[in-house]
Amino acid sequence: MIKKETDKTGEILMEALPYIKKFWGKIVVIKYGGSAMKDKALEKQIIKDIILLKYIGMKPVIVHGGGPEISAEMKKQNKTPRFVNGLRVTDTETMEITEMVLTGKVNTRLVAEINLCISEGSGNGVKGIGLSGEDAQLLSVRKHTSLNLGFVGEIEKINPEILFLLLEKNYIPVIATVGVDNQGARYNVNADTATGQLAISLNAEKLIYLTDVDGILKDFTDGNSLISSINTDEARQLIKSGHIQKGMIPKVESALQAIKGGVKKVHFLNGKRAYSILLELFTDRGIGTEFIS
Numbered sequence: 001m002i003k004k005e006t007d008k009t010g011e012i013l014m015e016a017l018p019y020i021k022k023f024w025g026k027i028v029v030i031k032y033g034g035s036a037m038k039d040k041a042l043e044k045q046i047i048k049d050i051i052l053l054k055y056i057g058m059k060p061v062i063v064h065g066g067g068p069e070i071s072a073e074m075k076k077q078n079k080t081p082r083f084v085n086g087l088r089v090t091d092t093e094t095m096e097i098t099e100m101v102l103t104g105k106v107n108t109r110l111v112a113e114i115n116l117c118i119s120e121g122s123g124n125g126v127k128g129i130g131l132s133g134e135d136a137q138l139l140s141v142r143k144h145t146s147l148n149l150g151f152v153g154e155i156e157k158i159n160p161e162i163l164f165l166l167l168e169k170n171y172i173p174v175i176a177t178v179g180v181d182n183q184g185a186r187y188n189v190n191a192d193t194a195t196g197q198l199a200i201s202l203n204a205e206k207l208i209y210l211t212d213v214d215g216i217l218k219d220f221t222d223g224n225s226l227i228s229s230i231n232t233d234e235a236r237q238l239i240k241s242g243h244i245q246k247g248m249i250p251k252v253e254s255a256l257q258a259i260k261g262g263v264k265k266v267h268f269l270n271g272k273r274a275y276s277i278l279l280e281l282f283t284d285r286g287i288g289t290e291f292i293s
Contacts, residue, residue, distance in 0.1 A: 016282035023281070024057040026205035027167065031195040031251075032064045032110070033211050033271060042272060046210070047113045049277045050172065054126050059167045062174045063198060065191040066106040067247075073097050084147050086247045090188045095151040098188045102176040103132050110174050129171045133179040133189060136162035141179035141187050153179045153187025155194060158201040196254030200261035206281070207263050209251055210271030215289030216252070220245060229290045232256050255291050266291035 030050060037043055053060045067088070071081040074097055082089040090098060107130045114128030133139025138160075141153030166173050177194040179187045192209070199207040216235070218225040220243060230238075235252055238244045244252050255266040269276040269288035280286045 012283075015284060019282045020056050023205060025059070027059045027061065027202050028053060028206040028208065028281075029061045029063060029195060029199040029202060029204045030277070031192060031207075031209045032062055033067075033191075033209065037064075037066070037106070037271075038068065038212075039272060042274065044113060044117065045274050046271060046277070047110070048117050049275060051114065051117055051126065052278070053281075054170075054172055060172055061163060061167070061198070061202065061204075062110065062172065063177060063191055063195040064102075064106055064110060064174065065177075066102050069106060070094075070098050070101045073101055083246075084149060086249045087144075087147065087149055087152055087190055088188060090150040090152050092151065095186060095188060099132075099178050099186060102178055103130075107132070107174055107176040114172055114174070125170045127171050128174055129166060130174050130176070131162070132176040133194070134186065137180075138162060138175070139177065139179035139189055139194060141181055141189060143181070143187065151185070151187050153181065153189045155179065155189060155197050158197055160198070160201040163198075163202060190250050192250040192254045193257075196258040196261075196263075199258050199263045203262065204258075205264050207255070207258050207266045208277060208280070209255070209266070209268045210276070211248075211251070211268060212270065212272055214270045214273075214287070215268040216244070216248075219243065220248075227289050228286065229292060231292050232259055235291065259291055259293050 050060050050062065074081050074094060077097065079093065111128040111130040118126050131138060136159060138158065139155055140157040142156050144152040144154050163173050177189040177191045179189045181187065196207065214223065214226050216227045216230055218227055235256060239249060239252060258266055267280050267288050267290055269280055276287060280288050
């Protein structure tokens with residue numbers, strides 16, 4: 001029994017080796033979705049997996065959502081969340097709640113978790129650091145023009161300089177997607193859209209979306225209809241036919257934009273499954289949906 005387990009472990013490590021070599025020094029942008037954050041024990045495991053990417057030579061950047069927590073806080077304040085095409089309608093009060101939750105709660109929690117996990121290990125100089133789109137003009141935005149959504153911003157420009165500097169200094173950046181316009185007004189920026197554009201600006205090797213489903217489903221009512229690999233034309237057809245709906249729409253549209261913008265591969269994974277990032281990146285079979293051009 002021990003020999004079989006040892007052999008299996010050795011096989012897994014040997015399978016991972018060429019991927020580790022291939023991705024050495026490469027930037028991987030990870031969208032950690034609000035729906036995937038509900039299990040705090042699993043959140044700690046995801047953070048450990050991301051730290052491992054850093055230890056084996058990759059350069060992870062985390063972009064996080066917080067939709068369920070924003071909605072929960074809104075309900076506490078007797079406000080009803082409203083969405084149009086998967087985007088949150090954001091009035092003045094909702095914007096204040098959004099910024100409070102994203103930058104003051106979720107971002108600080110994730111950074112603290114990274115630094116705690118690192119302190120429990122060897123450290124090796126790796127550190128987590130929190131940012132929002134306001135910092136160093138990271139996300140310059142304008143008001144969303146095509147829909148009447150209030151303080152929802154469309155990205156006009158990304159300044160990735162601060163991220164390149166932090167990555168070179170061994171930090172793991174954690175980004176809350178609150179942007180600012182040229183008048184200093186703050187806007188809620190859809191985290192899925194921002195993640196794709198950040199990945200393009202960083203010339204990322206990988207873009208990973210952690211969601212609460214196993215990947216892209218051929219039939220959204222059937223959890224067993226996972227599509228392991230999909231090209232851009234097929235993805236557009238699924239949106240057009242209505243098989244991709246609600247909050248998954250901006251994720252897939254962002255993935256398509258990222259592929260067009262030069263990101264090598266995009267992956268959709270279930271963030272509620274332990275080791276999903278490692279299994280997708282470092283095994284031949286993978287476990288989610290891989291976007292190809």
